[in-house]
Amino acid sequence: MIFVTIGMQLPFPRLLTAMDRIAGQTDEPVVAQTGPHDGKFETLTGRVTLPPAEFDRTFAEARVVVSHAGIGTILSAKKMGKPLILFPRRLEFSEHRNDHQLSTARHLEAMPGIHVAWTEDDLERLIMRQDLCGASDEKSPSHATLINRIDSFLRDRPLRD
Amino acid sequence: MTTPEPKPVASTNAPEASETHRVLAVASAGGHWQQLMLLRPSFERHEVHFATTLQDLLDEYSAQPGSVVPDCNRDRKLDILRNLLAMRRLIRQVRPTVVISTGALPGVIALAIGRRYGAHTIWVDSVANAEEMSMSGKLARRFSDLWLSQWEEVASKSGAEYAGAVL
Numbered sequence: 385m386i387f388v389t390i391g392m393q394l395p396f397p398r399l400l401t402a403m404d405r406i407a408g409q410t411d412e413p414v415v416a417q418t419g420p421h422d423g424k425f426e427t428l429t430g431r432v433t434l435p436p437a438e439f440d441r442t443f444a445e446a447r448v449v450v451s452h453a454g455i456g457t458i459l460s461a462k463k464m465g466k467p468l469i470l471f472p473r474r475l476e477f478s479e480h481r482n483d484h485q486l487s488t489a490r491h492l493e494a495m496p497g498i499h500v501a502w503t504e505d506d507l508e509r510l511i512m513r514q515d516l517c518g519a520s521d522e523k524s525p526s527h528a529t530l531i532n533r534i535d536s537f538l539r540d541r542p543l544r545d
Numbered sequence: 546m547t548t549p550e551p552k553p554v555a556s557t558n559a560p561e562a563s564e565t566h567r568v569l570a571v572a573s574a575g576g577h578w579q580q581l582m583l584l585r586p587s588f589e590r591h592e593v594h595f596a597t598t599l600q601d602l603l604d605e606y607s608a609q610p611g612s613v614v615p616d617c618n619r620d621r622k623l624d625i626l627r628n629l630l631a632m633r634r635l636i637r638q639v640r641p642t643v644v645i646s647t648g649a650l651p652g653v654i655a656l657a658i659g660r661r662y663g664a665h666t667i668w669v670d671s672v673a674n675a676e677e678m679s680m681s682g683k684l685a686r687r688f689s690d691l692w693l694s695q696w697e698e699v700a701s702k703s704g705a706e707y708a709g710a711v712l
Contacts, residue, residue, distance in 0.1 A: 391575070436601055436605050454576055455672055456578075456579050484674060484676070484677075488673055524712060526710050528709070530584065530709030532708075533587075533693070533709065534667060534708075535588070537690075538566055538588060538591065541642075543565070
């Protein structure tokens with residue numbers, strides 16, 4: 385199963401339309417958390433929202449997850465060790481307030497398990513691949529550094545009263 | 546006739562001096578919240594009170610004690626006012642010695658009010674902002690004792706500190 389999620393806040397018809405088309409070319413079921421979306425889908429199964437538990441379950445069961453370049457989804461993919469295909473929102477199509485998703489995708493493209501689809505063709509090609517590696521749940525050295533920095537800041541500050 | 550309440554000078558119900566901070570940890574629902582949860586080990590040995598914009602998250606992550614505050618963004622002034630009043634009430638109640646936030650605007654408001662009440666403040670800009678400090682991050686600068694970006698280049702461009710990232 386392929387799970388598509390576009391986040392909670394903004395519509396993303398370009399991704400959903402592309403995924404609906406791709407769903408028609410594969411036997412694999414495609415389930416999408418669509419947010420507010422006008423119009424019907426030919427093939428993909430759309431849900432406006434998924435309650436957190438069901439969201440997690442669907443995420444865990446998916447072979448691959450396709451999403452906008454939102455940090456929440458990226459962190460979930462890491463936690464669950466899923467291959468993630470990012471399809472960044474673009475300002476030129478009014479899909480977000482700015483192009484930060486493009487830059488997030490550019491910066492994260494090198495991470496294991498994160499695969500970036502810059503175009504609809506990339507998207508189709510990546511989805512058809514059966515060998516996409518999953519993201520890693522290992523805590524990076526960089527993560528440990530950040531935790532230590534905050535911890536030492538707190539140790540250095542005077543305590544209450 | 547009742548006697549007037551004493552003014553809270555040297556507060557009568559002040560807790561005893563303690564080994565730990567009272568930390569107010571604030572993040573909006575979504576990626577901001579997930580990043581805050583990944584930073585939990587950095588402040589968990591202290592007494593923590595969480596605040597977010599969605600009750601489900603407090604339950605799902607066992608983030609207790611926790612409070613829900615109204616969400617807001619810079620386009621909706623009335624929501625900002627609602628958040629501000631709720632945040633002030635919360636801060637008066639929790640009396641944090643530290644406020645930490647990963648964003649977004651409700652976090653800035655928490656830092657600003659928390660600092661007025663004497664708290665040390667930490668801003669960790671979302672890892673989503675790989676090329677420029679977020680709008681909220683820029684606003685948070687003047688209220689932050691520790692002002693972090695999770696990207697080295699953004700930090701050096703903006704004058705923030707870089708000390709790693711949750712990724």
